[in-house]
Amino acid sequence: MKSEIRDVDDVRIIELSGKITIGSGDVKLRELVDGSLEEGQNNILIDLAGVTAIDSSGIGEMVACYTTVTKRGGQLKLLRLSPKINDILHVTQLITVFDVLDNVQEGLAAFK
Amino acid sequence: MDSADGRTGRRRRRRRVRARSDPSHPTPIPADGPLHAHLVLSSRFENIEIAERALIDLCEDAGFSGDDSYWIVTALREATANAIRHGNKQDPEKTVIIDFRVHSGEVRIRVEDQGEGFDLDTVPDPTDPGYLLRPSGRGIFYMRQFMTRVEFSRAPGGGTVVEMTRRLGAETRSSINEE
Numbered sequence: 141m142k143s144e145i146r147d148v149d150d151v152r153i154i155e156l157s158g159k160i161t162i163g164s165g166d167v168k169l170r171e172l173v174d175g176s177l178e179e180g181q182n183n184i185l186i187d188l189a190g191v192t193a194i195d196s197s198g199i200g201e202m203v204a205c206y207t208t209v210t211k212r213g214g215q216l217k218l219l220r221l222s223p224k225i226n227d228i229l230h231v232t233q234l235i236t237v238f239d240v241l242d243n244v245q246e247g248l249a250a251f252k
Numbered sequence: 253m254d255s256a257d258g259r260t261g262r263r264r265r266r267r268r269v270r271a272r273s274d275p276s277h278p279t280p281i282p283a284d285g286p287l288h289a290h291l292v293l294s295s296r297f298e299n300i301e302i303a304e305r306a307l308i309d310l311c312e313d314a315g316f317s318g319d320d321s322y323w324i325v326t327a328l329r330e331a332t333a334n335a336i337r338h339g340n341k342q343d344p345e346k347t348v349i350i351d352f353r354v355h356s357g358e359v360r361i362r363v364e365d366q367g368e369g370f371d372l373d374t375v376p377d378p379t380d381p382g383y384l385l386r387p388s389g390r391g392i393f394y395m396r397q398f399m400t401r402v403e404f405s406r407a408p409g410g411g412t413v414v415e416m417t418r419r420l421g422a423e424t425r426s427s428i429n430e431e
Contacts, residue, residue: 162333163297193322195329196390204387224322231397232390233379 141165142190143172151251152181153219153244157190160198169198173205173216182214185247189220194228206237215239219247287314287354292347293332295340295365300332303350307361314354316420323398324359324418330391331363331414339365339412358400358419365411372404 141158154172159165176184186202188194194202209216217239221229229235241247289306293299307328311321332348340346346366353360376383378390395402399416407413 161329162300162337193326193329195326195333196388196394197333199390200387203385207385207387232393233384237384 141168143168145172145176147181148244148248150181151183151185151248152176152179153185153187153247155187155190158192160191160194160201162195162197165194166197166201169201169205173209177209177212177214182209182212183251184209184214184216185219185241185244185251186216187219187244187247188225189222191222191225194225199228199232199234203234203237215251217241217247217250219244287352289350289352291350293350294344295336295342295346295348296344297333297336297342299348300329300336303328303332307352310352310354311359314359316359320418320420324361327395327398327402327416327418328361328363330394331361331416334391334414335363335365335367335412338370339367341367357421358417361399361416362413363416364407364413366407366409367411369406369410369412 141156141160141164143157144155146153146155154176156165156169160169173184176182184205206216219241220243221240226235226240229238229240239250241250287310289310291303291306293302304325307325308321311324316324328350332350335348336342340348349362349364351360351362372392375392376389378384378386378393383389392402395414395416399418401415401417403415405413405415
Protein backbone atom coordinates (compact mmCIF):
# COMPACT_ATOMS: atom_id res chain seq x y z
CA MET A 141 0.00 0.00 0.00
CA LYS A 142 1.21 3.50 -0.80
CA SER A 143 0.16 6.71 0.85
CA GLU A 144 0.35 10.45 0.43
CA ILE A 145 -0.49 13.00 3.08
CA ARG A 146 -1.54 16.60 2.77
CA ASP A 147 -3.19 19.07 5.11
CA VAL A 148 -5.93 21.42 3.95
CA ASP A 149 -6.99 23.88 6.65
CA ASP A 150 -7.46 21.71 9.73
CA VAL A 151 -8.12 18.49 7.82
CA ARG A 152 -5.52 15.81 7.17
CA ILE A 153 -6.12 14.07 3.86
CA ILE A 154 -4.55 10.62 3.65
CA GLU A 155 -4.56 9.25 0.10
CA LEU A 156 -4.14 5.50 0.00
CA SER A 157 -3.51 3.23 -2.98
CA GLY A 158 -3.00 -0.49 -3.43
CA LYS A 159 -4.14 -3.10 -0.92
CA ILE A 160 -5.14 -2.58 2.69
CA THR A 161 -4.54 -6.15 3.78
CA ILE A 162 -3.21 -8.17 6.67
CA GLY A 163 0.38 -7.76 7.73
CA SER A 164 1.22 -4.65 5.74
CA GLY A 165 -1.52 -2.27 4.63
CA ASP A 166 -3.45 -2.59 7.87
CA VAL A 167 -0.37 -1.78 9.95
CA LYS A 168 0.51 1.19 7.73
CA LEU A 169 -3.01 2.57 8.05
CA ARG A 170 -2.76 2.45 11.83
CA GLU A 171 0.63 4.21 11.74
CA LEU A 172 -0.70 6.96 9.47
CA VAL A 173 -3.68 7.67 11.69
CA ASP A 174 -1.67 7.47 14.93
CA GLY A 175 0.88 9.84 13.40
CA SER A 176 -1.84 12.32 12.49
CA LEU A 177 -3.23 12.31 16.01
CA GLU A 178 0.24 12.78 17.48
CA GLU A 179 0.66 15.85 15.29
CA GLY A 180 -2.64 17.23 16.55
CA GLN A 181 -4.53 16.53 13.31
CA ASN A 182 -7.76 15.06 14.65
CA ASN A 183 -9.85 15.59 11.52
CA ILE A 184 -8.91 12.91 9.04
CA LEU A 185 -10.20 12.27 5.55
CA ILE A 186 -9.08 8.95 4.08
CA ASP A 187 -9.12 8.95 0.28
CA LEU A 188 -9.68 5.39 -0.93
CA ALA A 189 -9.90 6.08 -4.67
CA GLY A 190 -6.70 4.17 -5.39
CA VAL A 191 -7.41 1.22 -3.09
CA THR A 192 -7.88 -2.01 -5.01
CA ALA A 193 -8.62 -4.39 -2.12
CA ILE A 194 -9.39 -4.27 1.57
CA ASP A 195 -9.57 -7.50 3.54
CA SER A 196 -11.22 -8.07 6.91
CA SER A 197 -8.04 -6.97 8.70
CA GLY A 198 -7.97 -3.75 6.72
CA ILE A 199 -11.64 -3.10 7.43
CA GLY A 200 -11.02 -3.94 11.10
CA GLU A 201 -8.16 -1.47 11.27
CA MET A 202 -10.33 1.17 9.64
CA VAL A 203 -12.95 0.61 12.35
CA ALA A 204 -10.29 0.73 15.07
CA CYS A 205 -8.96 4.02 13.67
CA TYR A 206 -12.48 5.44 13.54
CA THR A 207 -12.99 4.55 17.20
CA THR A 208 -9.63 5.98 18.26
CA VAL A 209 -10.13 9.27 16.41
CA THR A 210 -13.68 9.66 17.74
CA LYS A 211 -12.49 9.08 21.30
CA ARG A 212 -9.94 11.87 20.80
CA GLY A 213 -12.75 14.21 19.87
CA GLY A 214 -11.87 14.14 16.18
CA GLN A 215 -13.60 12.85 13.08
CA LEU A 216 -12.58 10.25 10.53
CA LYS A 217 -14.39 10.23 7.21
CA LEU A 218 -13.95 8.29 3.98
CA LEU A 219 -13.58 9.72 0.52
CA ARG A 220 -14.10 8.30 -2.98
CA LEU A 221 -14.86 4.62 -2.52
CA SER A 222 -14.27 2.36 -5.51
CA PRO A 223 -17.30 0.20 -6.41
CA LYS A 224 -15.83 -2.90 -4.78
CA ILE A 225 -14.82 -1.15 -1.57
CA ASN A 226 -18.30 0.34 -1.51
CA ASP A 227 -19.75 -3.19 -1.87
CA ILE A 228 -17.65 -4.41 1.06
CA LEU A 229 -18.75 -1.54 3.29
CA HIS A 230 -22.35 -2.35 2.44
CA VAL A 231 -22.19 -6.09 3.12
CA THR A 232 -20.38 -5.50 6.42
CA GLN A 233 -22.96 -2.79 7.20
CA LEU A 234 -20.12 -0.43 8.06
CA ILE A 235 -21.57 1.98 5.55
CA THR A 236 -23.89 2.92 8.42
CA VAL A 237 -20.88 3.84 10.57
CA PHE A 238 -18.70 5.86 8.23
CA ASP A 239 -19.45 9.19 6.69
CA VAL A 240 -18.58 8.74 3.00
CA LEU A 241 -17.99 11.66 0.65
CA ASP A 242 -17.71 11.68 -3.13
CA ASN A 243 -15.10 14.38 -3.70
CA VAL A 244 -12.51 16.44 -1.85
CA GLN A 245 -14.65 19.57 -1.77
CA GLU A 246 -17.53 17.72 -0.14
CA GLY A 247 -15.10 15.97 2.15
CA LEU A 248 -13.58 19.17 3.44
CA ALA A 249 -16.99 20.80 3.85
CA ALA A 250 -18.17 17.85 5.94
CA PHE A 251 -15.79 18.81 8.74
CA LYS A 252 -17.20 22.32 9.09
CA MET B 253 -12.75 -26.10 -19.61
CA ASP B 254 -9.88 -27.98 -21.12
CA SER B 255 -8.17 -26.26 -23.97
CA ALA B 256 -5.80 -27.07 -26.77
CA ASP B 257 -4.45 -23.56 -26.51
CA GLY B 258 -0.68 -23.71 -26.27
CA ARG B 259 -0.38 -20.86 -23.80
CA THR B 260 -2.89 -22.41 -21.45
CA GLY B 261 -1.13 -25.73 -21.74
CA ARG B 262 2.19 -24.18 -20.85
CA ARG B 263 0.64 -22.48 -17.87
CA ARG B 264 -0.84 -25.74 -16.77
CA ARG B 265 2.50 -27.47 -17.01
CA ARG B 266 4.17 -24.68 -15.05
CA ARG B 267 1.60 -25.04 -12.31
CA ARG B 268 2.21 -28.75 -12.12
CA VAL B 269 5.90 -28.08 -11.71
CA ARG B 270 5.18 -25.60 -8.91
CA ALA B 271 2.74 -27.92 -7.21
CA ARG B 272 4.18 -30.10 -4.52
CA SER B 273 2.77 -33.35 -3.29
CA ASP B 274 2.36 -33.64 0.43
CA PRO B 275 2.10 -37.20 1.77
CA SER B 276 0.75 -35.94 5.10
CA HIS B 277 -2.20 -34.27 3.41
CA PRO B 278 -5.11 -36.48 4.50
CA THR B 279 -7.87 -35.78 2.00
CA PRO B 280 -6.54 -34.03 -1.08
CA ILE B 281 -8.95 -32.88 -3.70
CA PRO B 282 -8.41 -35.31 -6.58
CA ALA B 283 -6.56 -33.78 -9.48
CA ASP B 284 -8.96 -35.08 -12.08
CA GLY B 285 -10.13 -31.66 -13.25
CA PRO B 286 -8.27 -29.89 -15.98
CA LEU B 287 -7.33 -26.99 -13.70
CA HIS B 288 -5.89 -27.85 -10.33
CA ALA B 289 -3.21 -26.49 -8.04
CA HIS B 290 -1.80 -27.57 -4.71
CA LEU B 291 0.25 -25.25 -2.51
CA VAL B 292 2.09 -25.85 0.74
CA LEU B 293 3.00 -22.55 2.39
CA SER B 294 4.77 -21.63 5.59
CA SER B 295 2.72 -19.49 7.96
CA ARG B 296 3.77 -16.02 6.89
CA PHE B 297 1.34 -13.32 5.83
CA GLU B 298 3.44 -12.48 2.77
CA ASN B 299 2.71 -15.98 1.45
CA ILE B 300 -0.92 -14.98 1.00
CA GLU B 301 0.30 -13.11 -2.07
CA ILE B 302 1.68 -16.36 -3.52
CA ALA B 303 -1.67 -18.09 -3.06
CA GLU B 304 -3.44 -15.09 -4.55
CA ARG B 305 -1.26 -15.03 -7.65
CA ALA B 306 -1.72 -18.77 -8.21
CA LEU B 307 -5.49 -18.47 -7.93
CA ILE B 308 -5.66 -15.44 -10.23
CA ASP B 309 -3.64 -17.39 -12.80
CA LEU B 310 -6.02 -20.31 -12.52
CA CYS B 311 -9.08 -18.07 -12.79
CA GLU B 312 -7.65 -16.48 -15.94
CA ASP B 313 -7.05 -19.90 -17.45
CA ALA B 314 -10.62 -20.85 -16.62
CA GLY B 315 -12.00 -17.69 -18.22
CA PHE B 316 -13.68 -16.32 -15.12
CA SER B 317 -15.03 -12.80 -15.17
CA GLY B 318 -13.10 -10.14 -13.33
CA ASP B 319 -15.81 -9.89 -10.67
CA ASP B 320 -15.90 -13.64 -10.03
CA SER B 321 -12.11 -13.73 -9.72
CA TYR B 322 -12.04 -10.72 -7.40
CA TRP B 323 -14.47 -12.17 -4.87
CA ILE B 324 -12.99 -15.68 -5.03
CA VAL B 325 -9.56 -14.24 -4.33
CA THR B 326 -10.99 -12.14 -1.50
CA ALA B 327 -12.42 -15.29 0.14
CA LEU B 328 -9.14 -17.15 -0.36
CA ARG B 329 -7.21 -14.37 1.34
CA GLU B 330 -9.50 -14.56 4.37
CA ALA B 331 -9.27 -18.33 4.68
CA THR B 332 -5.48 -18.25 4.34
CA ALA B 333 -5.09 -15.35 6.76
CA ASN B 334 -7.23 -17.17 9.34
CA ALA B 335 -5.14 -20.34 8.90
CA ILE B 336 -1.91 -18.39 9.44
CA ARG B 337 -3.07 -16.14 12.29
CA HIS B 338 -5.64 -18.12 14.24
CA GLY B 339 -4.81 -21.69 13.20
CA ASN B 340 -1.03 -21.81 13.05
CA LYS B 341 -0.47 -18.77 15.30
CA GLN B 342 2.02 -17.41 12.73
CA ASP B 343 4.43 -20.25 13.50
CA PRO B 344 6.51 -20.42 10.28
CA GLU B 345 7.30 -24.06 11.00
CA LYS B 346 3.64 -24.89 10.52
CA THR B 347 2.19 -25.04 7.05
CA VAL B 348 -1.01 -24.05 5.33
CA ILE B 349 -2.12 -26.48 2.63
CA ILE B 350 -4.23 -25.03 -0.15
CA ASP B 351 -5.97 -26.77 -3.03
CA PHE B 352 -7.74 -25.04 -5.90
CA ARG B 353 -9.85 -26.90 -8.36
CA VAL B 354 -11.97 -25.64 -11.22
CA HIS B 355 -14.54 -28.06 -12.57
CA SER B 356 -17.92 -27.77 -14.28
CA GLY B 357 -18.27 -24.03 -13.93
CA GLU B 358 -17.34 -23.81 -10.28
CA VAL B 359 -14.23 -23.24 -8.26
CA ARG B 360 -13.46 -25.18 -5.11
CA ILE B 361 -10.92 -24.04 -2.57
CA ARG B 362 -9.69 -26.08 0.36
CA VAL B 363 -7.48 -24.54 3.06
CA GLU B 364 -6.08 -26.60 5.92
CA ASP B 365 -4.00 -25.47 8.88
CA GLN B 366 -2.11 -27.29 11.61
CA GLY B 367 -3.71 -25.51 14.54
CA GLU B 368 -5.98 -26.75 17.30
CA GLY B 369 -9.31 -26.02 15.65
CA PHE B 370 -12.03 -23.71 16.92
CA ASP B 371 -15.72 -23.69 17.82
CA LEU B 372 -17.65 -22.06 15.00
CA ASP B 373 -20.56 -21.37 17.36
CA THR B 374 -18.44 -18.91 19.33
CA VAL B 375 -17.94 -16.62 16.33
CA PRO B 376 -20.44 -13.74 16.57
CA ASP B 377 -22.20 -12.09 13.66
CA PRO B 378 -20.05 -9.01 12.92
CA THR B 379 -23.09 -7.13 11.59
CA ASP B 380 -24.85 -7.41 14.96
CA PRO B 381 -25.03 -3.83 16.29
CA GLY B 382 -23.14 -4.88 19.41
CA TYR B 383 -20.23 -6.14 17.33
CA LEU B 384 -20.22 -3.65 14.46
CA LEU B 385 -17.30 -1.64 15.84
CA ARG B 386 -15.14 -4.60 16.75
CA PRO B 387 -11.76 -4.46 14.99
CA SER B 388 -11.71 -8.19 14.20
CA GLY B 389 -13.97 -11.16 13.55
CA ARG B 390 -15.07 -10.51 9.96
CA GLY B 391 -13.00 -13.15 8.13
CA ILE B 392 -15.56 -15.96 8.10
CA PHE B 393 -18.27 -13.43 7.31
CA TYR B 394 -16.29 -12.32 4.24
CA MET B 395 -15.99 -15.93 3.05
CA ARG B 396 -19.69 -16.58 3.45
CA GLN B 397 -20.64 -13.43 1.65
CA PHE B 398 -18.52 -14.03 -1.40
CA MET B 399 -18.74 -17.79 -1.87
CA THR B 400 -21.72 -20.00 -2.68
CA ARG B 401 -20.89 -22.56 0.01
CA VAL B 402 -18.47 -22.53 2.97
CA GLU B 403 -17.96 -25.51 5.26
CA PHE B 404 -15.62 -26.06 8.19
CA SER B 405 -14.37 -29.37 9.52
CA ARG B 406 -11.53 -30.78 11.59
CA ALA B 407 -8.49 -32.27 9.95
CA PRO B 408 -7.35 -35.66 11.32
CA GLY B 409 -4.40 -33.86 12.91
CA GLY B 410 -6.74 -31.48 14.74
CA GLY B 411 -6.40 -28.43 12.52
CA THR B 412 -9.17 -26.62 10.71
CA VAL B 413 -10.24 -27.35 7.17
CA VAL B 414 -12.33 -24.82 5.29
CA GLU B 415 -13.83 -25.84 1.97
CA MET B 416 -15.40 -23.15 -0.18
CA THR B 417 -17.20 -23.30 -3.50
CA ARG B 418 -18.34 -20.58 -5.83
CA ARG B 419 -20.49 -21.41 -8.81
CA LEU B 420 -19.86 -19.03 -11.63
CA GLY B 421 -22.68 -16.60 -12.12
CA ALA B 422 -24.51 -17.89 -9.02
CA GLU B 423 -25.89 -15.54 -6.41
CA THR B 424 -24.00 -15.42 -3.16
CA ARG B 425 -25.29 -14.18 0.17
CA SER B 426 -24.31 -10.69 -0.75
CA SER B 427 -26.08 -8.79 -3.48
CA ILE B 428 -22.84 -8.02 -5.24
CA ASN B 429 -23.35 -10.42 -8.11
CA GLU B 430 -26.82 -9.18 -8.81
CA GLU B 431 -25.49 -5.83 -9.94
